[in-house]
Amino acid sequence: MANRAVPQRPNGQTPGKICQFKLVLLGESSVGKSSLVLRFVKGQFHEYQESTIGAAFLTQTIHLNDVAVKFEIWDTAGQERYHSLAPMYYRGAQAAIVVYDITNQDTFERAKNWVKELQRQATPGIVIALAGNKLDLNTMRSVQTDESQTYAYENGLLFMETSAKTSANVTEIFKAIAEKLPKNETTNTAGQGRRLVESEGANKSLSSCCK
Amino acid sequence: MTTSTFSKTDEYGFVRPDDFDYVEYEKFMSVYLNLLTNYSMKWVRLLLNNSQMKRNAKLKKFVRTGIPLVLRARVWTSVSGVQKLKDRYGPDMYKQMLRKPINEDIRNIITVDVPRTYPDNIFFHPNSENQKTLFRILCAFAACNPEVGYCQGLNYIAGLLLLITKNEESCFWLLRVLVENILPDYYSKTMDGVIVDIEVFSRLVKKKFPEVSQHMNDLDMPWALVATKWFICLFSEVLPIETTLRVWDCLFYEGSKVIFRVGLMLVKHYKKELLECEDIASLAECFKSIVQRPFPLNCHIFIKQMFTEIGSLPMSLINDLRRQVSAERDADKSTYKNRKG
Ligand SMILES: Nc1nc2c(ncn2[C@@H]2O[C@H](COP(=O)(O)OP(=O)(O)OP(=O)(O)O)[C@@H](O)[C@H]2O)c(=O)[nH]1
Ligand SMILES: [Mg+2]
Numbered sequence: 001m002a003n004r005a006v007p008q009r010p011n012g013q014t015p016g017k018i019c020q021f022k023l024v025l026l027g028e029s030s031v032g033k034s035s036l037v038l039r040f041v042k043g044q045f046h047e048y049q050e051s052t053i054g055a056a057f058l059t060q061t062i063h064l065n066d067v068a069v070k071f072e073i074w075d076t077a078g079q080e081r082y083h084s085l086a087p088m089y090y091r092g093a094q095a096a097i098v099v100y101d102i103t104n105q106d107t108f109e110r111a112k113n114w115v116k117e118l119q120r121q122a123t124p125g126i127v128i129a130l131a132g133n134k135l136d137l138n139t140m141r142s143v144q145t146d147e148s149q150t151y152a153y154e155n156g157l158l159f160m161e162t163s164a165k166t167s168a169n170v171t172e173i174f175k176a177i178a179e180k181l182p183k184n185e186t187t188n189t190a191g192q193g194r195r196l197v198e199s200e201g202a203n204k205s206l207s208s209c210c211k
Numbered sequence: 212m213t214t215s216t217f218s219k220t221d222e223y224g225f226v227r228p229d230d231f232d233y234v235e236y237e238k239f240m241s242v243y244l245n246l247l248t249n250y251s252m253k254w255v256r257l258l259l260n261n262s263q264m265k266r267n268a269k270l271k272k273f274v275r276t277g278i279p280l281v282l283r284a285r286v287w288t289s290v291s292g293v294q295k296l297k298d299r300y301g302p303d304m305y306k307q308m309l310r311k312p313i314n315e316d317i318r319n320i321i322t323v324d325v326p327r328t329y330p331d332n333i334f335f336h337p338n339s340e341n342q343k344t345l346f347r348i349l350c351a352f353a354a355c356n357p358e359v360g361y362c363q364g365l366n367y368i369a370g371l372l373l374l375i376t377k378n379e380e381s382c383f384w385l386l387r388v389l390v391e392n393i394l395p396d397y398y399s400k401t402m403d404g405v406i407v408d409i410e411v412f413s414r415l416v417k418k419k420f421p422e423v424s425q426h427m428n429d430l431d432m433p434w435a436l437v438a439t440k441w442f443i444c445l446f447s448e449v450l451p452i453e454t455t456l457r458v459w460d461c462l463f464y465e466g467s468k469v470i471f472r473v474g475l476m477l478v479k480h481y482k483k484e485l486l487e488c489e490d491i492a493s494l495a496e497c498f499k500s501i502v503q504r505p506f507p508l509n510c511h512i513f514i515k516q517m518f519t520e521i522g523s524l525p526m527s528l529i530n531d532l533r534r535q536v537s538a539e540r541d542a543d544k545s546t547y548k549n550r551k552g
Contacts, residue, residue, distance in 0.1 A: 029320060029323070029363065030320075030323045030327075046330075048326050048327050048330035048337075049327060050327050050328075050330065050448075051323075051324055051327050051363045051366070053363060053364045053367075053439060053440045053443050053444055053448075054435065054436070054438075054439025054440045054443065055435070055436055055439065057436060057491075057492070057495040059492045072491060072492060074436075077363060077439075079320065079362070079363045080400075081362060081398075081399070081400050081401065081402055082363070082402065084401055084402055084403075084406060085402065085406065085435055085439060088433050088435045088436075089433075089435070089436070091433075092431070
């Protein structure tokens, strides 16, 4: 059954701290980036998910104890040639999910390149999660869990195998990211709870953005 | 056409969204259908006098008021320069290209994308004849233009061309004319053309609607988030179908500058709402919703206003801006290279 995203704020609870983070999804075409987002945000899955052109933007909030973590999700197009647009999308992102398809080794290689690029060019301190998607197709697997696990460990990434289709680990991966993101109180002078990071592009390092 | 107002799917096979505004649509259609009948008769007369469809002010004006569906494929083909391409490459080219092998990666990605093209359209059901045709057209195009090969987004364009022309070869040639003549380098391996045009668009907005431009900056919203799909898909999958087709009428006749007009018209009409958005999420939501509102749905008014309310937008201005942006990008690239040593 659809495993809905972590429930909205339970009735009666007073609004606590709200943290807002920009999260970008990267990875080869048709590995399931949009499907992961659709599952996480709407609890749905489409057999024929339309390919993303450019980028799509969605938001979803999850609750960790007394903190509401609001993700601004930037879902990007996967085809290699859209690569030149990617820096515009990951600029200022505090988190990234790099997705590959466990049945396709090439998509894992491509994922590694994304990780390298993010570590070199994105916001310093960006939280990166690696998602091996289409876990439901386990029988057709070509990327072994051990291999990805080791790679993720060596590169300081969060790692999970997910399925947008069955919803396995979908909420979990977003939650793990939320847990790892800094949520310490900062004095926010920008008003409206706007982010403090990224005014200087990717040069400034990651800071939290809670109000 | 008359049944469309009452049906769950429109005459092109697209399923209308759940929140489709039937009331607003009927209001518009009751007027528009009369207009169409009226124009159809005028078109027939025009084509009797100008059977070659020679470009002139009258034909341009007619194209702007909309090409009747039955004539659309024929007029697009005539005014866009397909004939010149055919003369250059020979009429058998399509058949030759079907036999030419293509790169396996490209073939794979086309294979994945075809079933993901208009999955909600009744004419593109799994394993439908149209899906097979679309696959062939995209492969033939990739074979014929290895520079471009296949770029995601072309599936939507070719798919819509197929729904309108209902003819495989016409679709192939119209796709070529769009990619190779009308749009500058949008779908190439680096997508330079589209990156440049998004920046050109952003400068035009800055010039014409500086408040909107400022607001986008303040909320940290790059135009690329909104406009990439506009430019790559030429508003298919963005605007209501009839409006998209009316845009394409002008695009085939007048060229790529039309795309800027459409974008500027949307910004102009919804300026107030865009400015009221307080964060990037509501702004993104606003951009998603305005394209399906009654104003763009009423394609007749929309297209008319886009030519009367935006002011002049000569091709020379667009080309100057394109050159300027390209030069800046080149300069940026070389400083970046130098810095990296
Ligand atoms: N079996 C299975 N199929 C999946 C899963 N996730 C996605 N898919 C399918 O894979 C195809 C591609 O999914 P998308 O979500 O569009 O992939 P994407 O990475 O967003 O692709 P682009 O937008 O082209 O970059 C669709 O047909 C989905 O239905 C999954 O977990 N399991
Ligand atoms: Mg996608």
